[in-house]
Amino acid sequence: MRYLTQFILATCLIAISCKEVKHEQAQGEKEPKYTKDWESLKQHETPEWFLDAKFGIYCHWGPYSVPEYENEWYAHWMYVNADNPEAKNGKPTKFYEHHVKTYGPLNEFGYKDFIPMFKAEKFNAAEWADLFQKAGAKFAGPVSEHADGFAMWDSDLTEWDVKDMGPKRDIMGELSKEIRKRDMKFIATYHRHWLFGWYPTWDETTDASNPKYAGLYGPKLKKGDNQMPLHPHEIDAGVKRYYPLADKAFNDEWLNRLKEIVDKYDPDLVWFDNKMDVISEEHRKEFLAYYYNHAEKQGKDVVSTYKFYDFAKGSAVLDLERARMSEKQDFPWLTDDSIDWKSWSHISNPRYKSTNRLIDFLVDVVSKNGAVLLNITPRADGTIPEPVKERLLEMGAWLKVNGEAIYGTRTFKIYGEGDAQVIEGHLSEEKNADNTAKDIRFTTKEDVLYAIVLDWPQGQELTIRSLKAGNNLYDYEIDSIEMLGVEGKLNFKTDAEGLKIELPQKAGDYAFSFKIIPKK
Numbered sequence: 001m002r003y004l005t006q007f008i009l010a011t012c013l014i015a016i017s018c019k020e021v022k023h024e025q026a027q028g029e030k031e032p033k034y035t036k037d038w039e040s041l042k043q044h045e046t047p048e049w050f051l052d053a054k055f056g057i058y059c060h061w062g063p064y065s066v067p068e069y070e071n072e073w074y075a076h077w078m079y080v081n082a083d084n085p086e087a088k089n090g091k092p093t094k095f096y097e098h099h100v101k102t103y104g105p106l107n108e109f110g111y112k113d114f115i116p117m118f119k120a121e122k123f124n125a126a127e128w129a130d131l132f133q134k135a136g137a138k139f140a141g142p143v144s145e146h147a148d149g150f151a152m153w154d155s156d157l158t159e160w161d162v163k164d165m166g167p168k169r170d171i172m173g174e175l176s177k178e179i180r181k182r183d184m185k186f187i188a189t190y191h192r193h194w195l196f197g198w199y200p201t202w203d204e205t206t207d208a209s210n211p212k213y214a215g216l217y218g219p220k221l222k223k224g225d226n227q228m229p230l231h232p233h234e235i236d237a238g239v240k241r242y243y244p245l246a247d248k249a250f251n252d253e254w255l256n257r258l259k260e261i262v263d264k265y266d267p268d269l270v271w272f273d274n275k276m277d278v279i280s281e282e283h284r285k286e287f288l289a290y291y292y293n294h295a296e297k298q299g300k301d302v303v304s305t306y307k308f309y310d311f312a313k314g315s316a317v318l319d320l321e322r323a324r325m326s327e328k329q330d331f332p333w334l335t336d337d338s339i340d341w342k343s344w345s346h347i348s349n350p351r352y353k354s355t356n357r358l359i360d361f362l363v364d365v366v367s368k369n370g371a372v373l374l375n376i377t378p379r380a381d382g383t384i385p386e387p388v389k390e391r392l393l394e395m396g397a398w399l400k401v402n403g404e405a406i407y408g409t410r411t412f413k414i415y416g417e418g419d420a421q422v423i424e425g426h427l428s429e430e431k432n433a434d435n436t437a438k439d440i441r442f443t444t445k446e447d448v449l450y451a452i453v454l455d456w457p458q459g460q461e462l463t464i465r466s467l468k469a470g471n472n473l474y475d476y477e478i479d480s481i482e483m484l485g486v487e488g489k490l491n492f493k494t495d496a497e498g499l500k501i502e503l504p505q506k507a508g509d510y511a512f513s514f515k516i517i518p519k520k
Contacts, residue, residue: 032293036285038312044292046317046332047301049185050269052408053138054366055399056373057392058189058271058336060143060344062150063114063166065380069098072345075111075148079200079208085224110207111148111199112216115160120167123382129178131384135392136399137374138407139269140179141187142171144261147194147273149216153264157257160216167382176265185268187373188261192254193272193279196246197225219250244278251283258287262294269303271319271336271373276310288315305334319373322429324361326422328368328415335365337429338375339388346377352387355394359510360435360454362395364422366406367415367441367452398510401485405443405450405513412442412449413473417466440464449474449516456512460503467499476518484513 034040064072077095080086087093096106103109132140145151153172154163162171176186199208199217202225208217225244246254261267270291276284288304288311295302304311305319320335338344339358341351362372376392378384399406418439423431435454443450451464466473480489481501491502501514 041315056139057137063118066114068348071343106206118166120382125174125178135396139185187269188267189271191273274307336373409443416441463498465498479519
């Protein structure tokens with residue numbers, strides 16, 4: 001009986017001890033803040049650093065930079081021969097014809113064969129980060145993986161990565177360190193979902209069909225399954241086209257690579273290209289929950305972006321592509337655009353935007369509660385073309401003078417005034433004309449109002465019609481007005497036509513910022 005009593009007592013003590021350990025573990029381990037449902041993910045707030053930053057830089061750079069032909073879609077269009085369902089009128093693309101003529105048949109020289117030619121032998125992460133900083137960027141980073149399936153980081157999940165092949169360097173790792181050294185936020189951008197159907201893995205006349213290269217070219221699909229998917233806005237417009245949704249294996253790999261990027265590089269912003277709707281909704285929600293909870297553990301404030309309807313509204317920041325809003329929005333948004341009108345990657349015959357266009361675009365976007373992510377185009381060897389450098393440095397010089405009217409600002413009651421009409425829509429930017437001196441954009445910082453004129457006015461006076469007497473848009477009596485970059489206060493008066501400012505001597509070549517200071 002004595003032994004039975006001792007056994008019972010010991011069992012009770014063990015049970016109590018186990019309960020205490022479990023309690024201590026439960027006390028030490030907090031429940032994740034975000035769960036894998038949209039309502040939970042919508043609780044995530046856009047951090048102040050992003051609201052203040054306004055301007056970032058990224059780059060399309062990878063094996064597709066080697067051929068320097070037409071655009072970064074070379075990896076896809078080079079495979080569209082006459083037998084491909086995407087061929088128009090049964091004719092191969094000019095990419096295909098160029099490729100075969102220059103490099104040979106696709107079963108002998110495929111996209112994989114550009115990888116050894118992508119050496120990045122002149123790449124210097126510190127020089128890149130210096131340039132980004134001088135350009136005035138507050139966040140920056142590379143394309144982590146484009147639609148081509150080649151990872152630009154040191155991945156443990158694939159051999160088709162930049163550490164094992166090509167440059168044999170951890171591009172993302174090097175850039176993340178140098179960018180953060182300069183007090184900029186590091187971003188990772190991701191296009192992998194496009195890989196599902198990017199290559200004609202069904203076409204036995206090309207190397208893409210070889211299972212040996214499936215790690216690069218993606219899963220084997222049936223002929224016709226490589227049609228690009230529709231977005232909901234296309235479906236609403238009545239467009240009809242069949243496409244497959246990614247299978248579980250592809251979904252899992254898509255997610256696991258993202259988790260690896262988050263775990264290894266701790267990005268402050270993860271940006272997504274469109275077409276994420278080929279990925280299951282559960283996997284998309286799981287990524288956001290994983291990323292946001294990872295940031296919570298690190299004590300970091302992070303951002304994720306999406307296009308169209310790929311995440312639920314309010315769960316991340318909406319991003320536009322080569323486009324902008326026509327009106328001021330009550331939510332923060334982002335737009336990504338390339339420094340080259342024609343391409344996102346370096347090509348032999350670029351058509352670069354002017355510095356004036358780039359600055360006016362930034363000002364217009366910021367006045368409407370947006371931010372700009374500008375894409376640049378490095379060469380395959382890792383050098384940045386001189387015309388690209390020139391434009392970035394000119395933007396930086398402008399921001400050094402006028403950044404006060406951009407960084408850390410918020411929107412005014414109206415975004416501005418002028419004749420320019422913005423045409424909205426995906427890839428619509430080329431439809432928008434350059435701005436003139438009639439186009440004025442507003443930003444605010446507490447009770448100070450900035451009026452940024454997008455060209456130098458004719459004559460000796462600037463009239464801001466929105467601020468005419470009795471309009472009551474500005475809640476304060478004006479004490480003084482200055483022009484950023486010019487010493488001294490400017491003469492002004494307000495009448496029925498508007499706020500009239502006597503112009504100083506012209507200083508600068510691009511948009512001109514007037515600081516309107518209220519009486520205390």
